Amino acid sequence: MSHVLAVLEQRDGALRKVSHEVVTGARRLADALGENVDALLLAGAAVPGMNELGRLGADKVTTLTNPVYRLYAPEGYARAIADRAKAGGYRAVVFAASATGKDLAPRVAARLQRPLAQDVTDVAVEAGAVVAVRPVYAGKALLKVKLAGSPALVSLRPNVFTPVDRPKAGVVEVAVVEGAPGRVTVKQVKAAEAGALDVAEAAIVISGGRGLKEPANFKLLEELARAFGGGAAVGASRAVVDAGWRPHADQVGQTGKTVSPSLYVAVGISGAIQHLAGMRTAKVIVAINRDKDAPIFKVADYGIVGDLFEIVPQLTEAIKKLHA
């Protein structure tokens, strides 16, 4: 038995979307190895949605519950997962490269004394070894690495491993366990901005630049984001972040976040090279700009030339209708 362990994430009693991606990535590895996928969740209590994971390829889905696991407990989680990985003789352990996953995976790796490939965009098996591809040098290059031995640990970049149906048994079990929280205690997760989805996690990013003319006009983009029904975030070019229109957390570009959403809409952004570095790996890029010679049109998959103040509301209406 040398299956693949997929480490899921929950928050506030709900399974985080990224968990689907973890199962998907684990399934890809498991298929190449001819093994099963065991999904594992630590939580305060049972969490809904676990039975859907069978559809995405989980052979078994386990929730270990204990009050100390309600919030992320770095040391408690690391110990529990490392013990489980050892006991289960797993061939690979797959995490999400979320804020939590990137914190958790190295701890588990050190406990298991195994190497870890963080933030990967592809996993495969070559000549019996787990290989992974990861962006390096701020996305300017791709590094393919080989992980020797067992288990191989990887964390998956969010929004890259698009969930695909690979139905498996999906046997669900929930167990109440002992848990020690450890010395590091998460007291709470405060809201950053009410309901704001993080630019690095969103499937759809709508980014605004100086073409919006003033900070108040960003509400046009917020309305467009809302029209997508919760999967979209509003980002900003470096110019407007530096002008103080938007917080640094929203910046897309070389010193801001690197995003890889399925859809990236650049509104009123000229496309100077600094901005492009951050959105390099987005699946589809749409540009809206009144200057037909703006460099962004060379990088965008689709573009509309014209007045964004007319186009964006029209697009918002069209998307609302689509989702209605």
Place this chain on the structure above:
Amino acid sequence: MREAGRGQRDAGSVVPAAYQPPLPLDRLILPAGAAGAGDRMELDVLIVGAGPAGLAAAIELAQLAKGYGRDVTIGVLEKAAGLGEHSLSGAVVNPRAFRDLFPDLADSDFPFRAPVGKEAVYLLTGGGRLRLPVPPTMHNGGNYVASLCEIVRWLGARAEELGVNVFTGFPAAALLVDGERVAGVRTAATGLDRTGKSGPTSLTPTDLVARVTALAEGTRGMLSQAYLEWQRVASANPQIFALGVKEIWETKRPLDAIIHTLGWPLPADVFGGSFMYPLAPTLVALGLVVGLDYRDAGLDVHQLFQRMKTHPLFRGYLTGGEMVEWGAKTIPEGGYYSVPARRSGAGVVILGDAGGFVDVPSLKGIHYAMQSGIFAARAIFQALSADGPTSERLAEYDRLVNSSYVMHDLYRTRNMRLAFKDGLYRGGLKAGLMAFTGGRFPGRRIAMPPDAAVARRVRVAAPFVPDGKLTFSKADAVFKSGNATRDTIPTHLLVGQDVSREVAELYARMCPAGVYEVADGSLRVNAPNCIDCKATDVLGPRWTPREGGSGPKYKKM
């Protein structure tokens, strides 16, 4: 050519000088001990500028000190964040100053790319070219193609090995003086916000007090200008300047010759030409150099350079390649008659481009800069070993330069650039005569006005649409200079009064980095774009030093 005085302007022309603020001497020259500095350091010799002149001076001085068993503390201040990041040149280098500085090393030890092999000079027309014989002043046999950035980094390493303290990221913002004597410099403050207020990480200026200050600031150096104006040191002609815009390309097609061109796309009344040199067979440096006394307010050197690349001669090499670096810098062109009467004084010497030691007809300045640094070091060392760096003692530096090949070469070509004020063809003819008569005919000094005093016809220029593959906008170009200057930095440019729309347009065309824009009929200044080429200081708003590390980050320019 029409010369217009200050303040004169007719409906169709502008005179840049009318809109330029004067040099802010009260900020640039401070009494030693003036309030405003947070820290104080003492050195024997302070060199402002880690370019070829400054570093050659530092190395020669350190070698002399070591040889004679003396302890001389030497500091070099450099405004760029890293050595070489503000250095830009063609370049084809004459190795003689290297040999003087390092007599025990061979040419193969020096940081050159390759010896010059084939050379060609062309007169370009819109679609074709005419091969010209290489003018006598431009023969480059025995010289080497090099990157000035690489030269500077190499010299810097040698200097540090010899115990020289090189401080990168520290611009000198003012001269400290004690009576008529230069006592040192004060550095610029760092970490100020857009309004000039300091924050928690701001650094107050530091006073560096030294027995001798060597000003090696390069083209249009602020403190050098300030010193010469303060001390009323004259030159026969004012210094005049050209602006060079340069790119480095990785090419698919190899280049095996150094190439210079005249003619297209420059109008006949504009002085200038281009160069294209192989740093490696498929790593090509090319650029366009244009005299800033151009008469057409709509002329844009960056755009002309972009157009130039579309000529079959250049396109043939660049197609399929990739532009990896872009930059620009002014070059002092006045030659012999623009060199100040003295480049030394009590406690001070002026080296390199700051002293005007550039020979335009041969496009050489690096070895003159280094040689001036070497001479300065010898004079300084003698002075420090005797009764101190008095103006008499440091005048030895002037004597060494004046009696050397540096001034001899400049004298021979003294009128060649100046002849071009009559345009390409008449000027070319005159220059040709001078070349063949060793400068004797026509021999009398040709008077020149300062560039800013030259009137320019206002013209609405056609918009330029770059293709992003062979030709590039200023915004993309500035990005390729490595400029990542903090966006909230206070502006360092002193804009004059009442800048009209026509003048704002002139500035927007003049600046290769897109610092100036005309927005809603008035001038908008994007100061962080500035790459310190100094064209603005020559024709437009005055340049002043800003936070260390600002500006370009050239790698191989």
Place this chain on the structure above:
Amino acid sequence: MRIAVCIKRVPDSETRVKIAADGKTLDEAGVKFVVNPYDEFALEEALRRKEQGGSGGGEVVVFSLGPPAAQETVRTALAMGADRGVLLQVDRIPPDGWPVAQALAAALRDGGYDLILFGKLAIDDSNHQVGPMVAELLGLPCVTAIARLDLADGRGTAEREVEGGIEVVEFPLPAVLTTDKGLNEPRYPALKGIMAAKKKPLDVKPTALAVGGLDVVALTAPPARNEGRIVGEGPAAVPELVRLLREEAKVL
């Protein structure tokens, strides 16, 4: 307070990436190297904590694992104000964080540090792992990617950015922390600091690395994007855009 800060020598963020002939590493010709920007937040935090500690004394020691040229990187940290430096000298920094963590942990183990600080990741390999691995090896509590830190009475509270929120975390000292942008504004080294750094102790220790389990297969350029197209002008083009996004790009 005794604080250790681990820094890494990395290529400048503006570096144009050229792949070396071996197809696995960066071509370093002409590359400018700097202190990893995330490590600067760690260094600044250490210097502030030491300064705030007042006359109680304290020491900030900088560690770096790197090639001989990394001495310059350590000197930069000394110029910012660290008291002494240790270079664990190797031929090449491996791409695998685990052996790096083992070497650093061994050097840090008996130092009696109240705080051990790292940047959350290095901008070249973005491995995001050495800090917490070192913490596990030393048996110390660890919080990663902190953007705010408060310390009092032998305990600390940190804040870190998570998706859509801010996680508030408490921990006891001594601890290992990794730092994120926003924690502080790193200082510029002053001229006097640069001069003083030349005289501060810098220990160079040749170090043998343990065998890791991660190897590089290849370093490649990212795939080039295909040419896109302008769908139309003005709001009238919106329906066509939406259609293409649904049917062609399949993102809606």
